[in-house]
Amino acid sequence: MGDLATMAQMKELDRIAIEERGIPSLELMENAAQAVAQAVVNLAGPADGRRSDGVIATATSVVRMRTETEPTAEEQREAEAAENIILSKNTDPTPRIGIFCGPGNNGGDGVAAARILLEAGYRVRAFLLGSREKMTPDERAMEEKLREAGGELETLDLEDRRTTAWLSTCDCFVDALFGVGLQRPLAGEFLALVQWLNRMRTPVVSCDLPSGVHGDTGEILGDAIQAKVTVTFTCAKPGLYLDAGAGRAGKVEVANIGIPWELVFEQIKQGREGTRVLPDYAKLHLPRRPVDGHKGDFGKLFILAGSEGYTGAPNLAARAALRTGAGLVFLGVPREIYPILAVKCDEAMPFPLPEKYEEILEKAKGCDVALIGPGLGRHPKTEKLVRALLEDLDIPVVLDADGINALCGHIDILDKRSAPTVLTPHAGEFARLTGCPLPVKDRLSAARAFAKEHHCTLVLKGHGTVTAAPSGNCWICGTGNPGMAKGGSGDVLSGMIAALWGQKHLKGPYTDLSELAAWAVWYHGKAGDKCARKLGEYAMLPSDLLDAIPEVLLENTDRG
Ligand SMILES: NC(=O)C1=CN([C@@H]2O[C@H](COP(=O)(O)OP(=O)(O)OC[C@H]3O[C@@H](n4cnc5c(N)ncnc54)[C@H](O)[C@@H]3O)[C@@H](O)[C@H]2O)[C@@H](O)CC1
Ligand SMILES: [K+]
Numbered sequence: 001m002g003d004l005a006t007m008a009q010m011k012e013l014d015r016i017a018i019e020e021r022g023i024p025s026l027e028l029m030e031n032a033a034q035a036v037a038q039a040v041v042n043l044a045g046p047a048d049g050r051r052s053d054g055v056i057a058t059a060t061s062v063v064r065m066r067t068e069t070e071p072t073a074e075e076q077r078e079a080e081a082a083e084n085i086i087l088s089k090n091t092d093p094t095p096r097i098g099i100f101c102g103p104g105n106n107g108g109d110g111v112a113a114a115r116i117l118l119e120a121g122y123r124v125r126a127f128l129l130g131s132r133e134k135m136t137p138d139e140r141a142m143e144e145k146l147r148e149a150g151g152e153l154e155t156l157d158l159e160d161r162r163t164t165a166w167l168s169t170c171d172c173f174v175d176a177l178f179g180v181g182l183q184r185p186l187a188g189e190f191l192a193l194v195q196w197l198n199r200m201r202t203p204v205v206s207c208d209l210p211s212g213v214h215g216d217t218g219e220i221l222g223d224a225i226q227a228k229v230t231v232t233f234t235c236a237k238p239g240l241y242l243d244a245g246a247g248r249a250g251k252v253e254v255a256n257i258g259i260p261w262e263l264v265f266e267q268i269k270q271g272r273e274g275t276r277v278l279p280d281y282a283k284l285h286l287p288r289r290p291v292d293g294h295k296g297d298f299g300k301l302f303i304l305a306g307s308e309g310y311t312g313a314p315n316l317a318a319r320a321a322l323r324t325g326a327g328l329v330f331l332g333v334p335r336e337i338y339p340i341l342a343v344k345c346d347e348a349m350p351f352p353l354p355e356k357y358e359e360i361l362e363k364a365k366g367c368d369v370a371l372i373g374p375g376l377g378r379h380p381k382t383e384k385l386v387r388a389l390l391e392d393l394d395i396p397v398v399l400d401a402d403g404i405n406a407l408c409g410h411i412d413i414l415d416k417r418s419a420p421t422v423l424t425p426h427a428g429e430f431a432r433l434t435g436c437p438l439p440v441k442d443r444l445s446a447a448r449a450f451a452k453e454h455h456c457t458l459v460l461k462g463h464g465t466v467t468a469a470p471s472g473n474c475w476i477c478g479t480g481n482p483g484m485a486k487g488g489s490g491d492v493l494s495g496m497i498a499a500l501w502g503q504k505h506l507k508g509p510y511t512d513l514s515e516l517a518a519w520a521v522w523y524h525g526k527a528g529d530k531c532a533r534k535l536g537e538y539a540m541l542p543s544d545l546l547d548a549i550p551e552v553l554l555e556n557t558d559r560g
Pocket of ligand 1 (some may be wrong): 014015018025028029030032102103104105106107108109134136177178179180181182183184185186187190207208209233257
């Protein structure tokens with residue numbers, strides 16, 4: 001489930017399928033178009049137009065809005081013609097589909113979908129953008145077939161009122177401007193069309209990618225289509241789940257277009273540096289806890305957290321760890337705030353940090369996992385302590401927030417560690433640590449490169465949090481929402497990761513600690529989604545996540 005392909009991988013896969021395996025490219029395009037046409041039918045309703053109510057009023061206002069000054073006689077005639085086009089929807093409710101095709105094979109998918117929908121009885125108009133000379137042979141072949149079916153590939157003129165009137169009555173648009181061949185930011189007529197379409201708010205089905213979204217990074221080049229559904233071919237692309245691209249893709253449907261699965265396996269799934277998405281509907285089952293397990297088996301956690309003014313973070317991290325199954329949680333906090341934590345904690349065991357470093361080290365060494373950082377502050381003495389622990393501790397470490405900041409300028413300490421380490425930065429912390437500019441443009445590649453270079457697990461937070469393993473494998477999280485963008489959510493996540501890393505029975509079948517961290521990210525996002533449904537994105541709090549963890553884990557634990 002969920003293997004993703006980059007734009008380059010996709011092009012290579014298509015090439016091998018066509019050139020080496022002899023699969024006709026037109027057959028692939030036809031299959032792609034079938035899947036797109038089906039998505040249109042799902043949105044626009046059946047060809048007899050039973051679901052067209054409500055379009056007329058919106059459409060009329062679009063034409064009227066455009067009459068700003070006193071019209072000339074010619075303009076008056078045009079306006080009337082446009083109005084008639086709109087009113088004709090009353091007598092002919094057959095769904096109208098506007099299809100916008102670019103000059104490449106993505107455009108070819110659109111042309112083929114136009115023919116399929118026309119033959120199915122829909123009112124279809126297909127428009128070409130860009131020069132006809134640039135059209136690929138396959139797109140030309142599809143244009144020929146469209147013509148044979150009684151259709152036409154028109155040149156789009158958004159100044160023509162009759163065209164815009166007709167488009168304003170459409171039940172659905174198909175975006176077939178650019179797919180994996182997008183090379184530069186949208187400009188000129190492409191940009192103008194994309195912005196016009198987005199203003200219309202008519203549901204859009206995008207072919208392969210919303211045009212303007214970079215398939216590898218989710219970056220928006222110039223502007224991008226806001227799709228309702230993206231029908232992506234063979235494998236989904238990372239950009240559909242990352243950053244702004246994820247916001248433009250709408251619902252992602254992956255269509256098999258006839259490339260043999262063993263070829264996909266060879267080229268994509270078997271790849272050494274794979275990328276997988278963990279979608280919302282994924283089931284990431286934890287095994288049952290062993291019946292004879294005792295609290296020591298479920299992980300002794302050492303948490304170093306908190307400072308004056310940050311008394312919530314240690315408690316959130318500790319409680320999240322316990323909610324995620326940790327056996328024992330020792331919570332070391334600065335002496336000044338210890339009394340506060342002593343009152344807050346029931347299950348976790350807070351203690352004031354001893355003056356002597358050796359005593360702190362000894363306490364930490366007796367544990368299975370250390371979580372360092374939530375609310376720790378950036379006092380030089382504290383940062384020195386963090387670095388010393390990273391050097392001296394040979395147990396797995398989860399490094400979060402100010403724990404990460406303490407590594408700035410001292411990345412060699414990370415390189416020297418032999419025990420597993422996971423860092424959980426948001427983009428700001430990552431930029432500070434690596435010196436890369438903000439915003440981090442390609443989070444997937446950046447996370448992968450860092451994890452490989454420093455031989456650690458990197459959880460780079462954001463919309464579609466990326467977890468990268470030292471092997472180069474990556475997971476993109478498909479859960480979570482903007483309601484979680486509040487101070488404290490990260491503390492909960494770090495506690496959850498530490499808890500999973502500490503439980504011995506999870507290390508049998510799930511030895512890959514990086515994958516366990518990716519699971520923790522997914523559970524955390526899922527808890528957030530439950531809170532958003534119940535409390536709303538505005539009001540939900542990081543502490544509410546703690547109450548949602550039980551339901552998430554119940555749904556994702558083997559009960560047999
Ligand atoms: N035979 C195949 O390889 C198949 C390809 N398919 C479709 O074809 C797509 C890939 O086709 P292509 O490689 O032709 O690429 P695209 O159709 O995505 O785009 C390439 C064309 O767009 C132009 N272009 C790129 N960026 C531009 C910009 N910003 N402004 C203006 N022009 C720009 C390029 O010069 C080129 O003419 C896939 O995404 C998929 O939709 C499917 O039909 C399945 C089979
Ligand atoms: K597209």
